[in-house]
Amino acid sequence: MTVNDAEVTREIEGRLLLVHFLRDHLGLTGTHWGCDTSNCGTCVVWMDGEPVKSCTVLAAMAGGHEVRTVEGLEQDGQLDPVQQGFMQCHGLQCGFCTPGMLMTARALLDRNPNPTEQEIREAISGQICRCTGYATIVRSVQWAAAEEAGTRTTIPAEGA
């Protein structure tokens, strides 16, 4: 498979899950391992450009595919706008859900550059923020959308 554009080849057990392959075999610990039951979404990575829950994908199933993790969001030393948005709008508190949230947010904006609040909430509906900081996560994604559209003036208002 390729991981963040780098070709990776390993001998692995069939039962190895993608999340453990990324963390334990490749040392990419940005992807978090949470509930283990495909409920919490902190393990979300991309497979061929689509968000998937890596605790419910076998590493072998990702063979031959393109995997992108949170480590691959930054480009040429520049944080991705969604990463900047999470910094600007306090989109993270403890940070545990953040890698999954970032990957889902990036995929959403790639398909829908100007999502409504409802569309953002729907996109992250399979992910749990244990700090319950959803309002600031939504605002962070809106910040990134505005930044990319060149229409950002201020941080989105309270109540977003």
Added chain:
Amino acid sequence: MQVPAPFEYERATSVDHAIGLLDRLGETARLVAGGHSLLPMMKLRLANFDYLIDINDLHGELGYISVEPTQIRIGAMTRHRELLESQVLADTFPIFGDAERVIADPVVRNRGTLGGSLCQADPSEDLSAVCTTLGASCLIRGTGGERVVTMEDFHRGPYETAVGDAEMLIEVRFPVRPHGSSAYEKVERRAGDWAVVSAGAAVWLDAGVISDARVGLAAVGPNTTGLPAISEALRGHAPSEELYARAGAIAAQTCRPATDSRGSEEYKRHLADELTRRALRRSVARIVADDPGA
């Protein structure tokens, strides 16, 4: 940490290759599509296999929504997201969009498949209820050839289907009739959860009278359940609130829910009644909106 028991991983390169592997490996092997039902069961060691045959490379062969004059054929590897985003399904069977929006969450829907959902045969599974409601039939292929079974025959019991050890679900076929529409109603405890109860309805009108109607329920018995008694009660009558109430009462009486952490038997019977009414009402409203002369 939840990890499946050890198994050998094989990747099928064609339907015939997958069936050949199943034929050779027998009941020690299982196909995996999206894996979002099977892998959690394997992690809990509720399911253990010596071989897992990955059929995701068959998406090109089995991921399709094919429209014909009298039926729509959907390949078994069509993913939830593709079903949700299909315009032709939204136009023909709006029940798909209703159900898909409340099946798991968008990330899970990127992986899960129609065939996987049906073969999992969970009595609470929403797509199974959709297929039951629409009177779908399933094309199964094995080494000896192909056969078609109705949804009633496909689901044999919880987690049991008509698909044999050396067979594979290939596609699901949905009959298309004019002047009809459909809807799906689900009550869940939180976004993405299994249903407390779900009800699907499909209705066809002829000159203002119901020519046929079907209702399917999920999470209220050992299988997703079609209710022929409701079809009989509705046929030949003009749609009305009284008629929906009669259908709801039949649903509440004939379903077989069990009290569990999602609710009491009594509450689930109440939901079966109310959701049946809502699904029928919405189906009829959709027909009238699309086709005022029906």
